[in-house]
Amino acid sequence: MSEADRKALLERSEGGVTEFERRQCEHCGGVHSRACYRVKRRVERTTPDGGRTVEVEYWDTWQQPYVIWPESLGVLAEEEVGGE
Secondary structure (H helix, E strand, O other): OOOOHHHHHHHHHOOOEEEEHHOOOOOOOOEOOOOOOOOEEEEEEEEOOEEEEEEEEEEEOOOOOEOOOOHOOOOOOOHOOOOO
16 A cells, blocks of 8 residues: 555544545444455344344454555554544
C-alpha cells in the first residue's frame, strides 16, 4: 500500500470519521471490497411486530485475502483508528 493510500484511509472527513472507519467491516474489523469470509451464514428475519433480527454464524477459522487490517497501516496512534 502506498503512503498516499494510507493517508487517504486515515484522513478525517468533516464528520470526524476516517475513510478506514467508514469502510471497516463489522464482522472482521478489516477493510475489503468483497463479502467477509469470516461470515459462514447470515439470516435476516422480520418479527411479527415489524421489527428485524439478524442472525450471524461465523467460521471458527478463516482466510481472507485482500484485506487491509488496522495494523497493516503501520503503527497508528489511538486517535487515528477511532480511539479516545
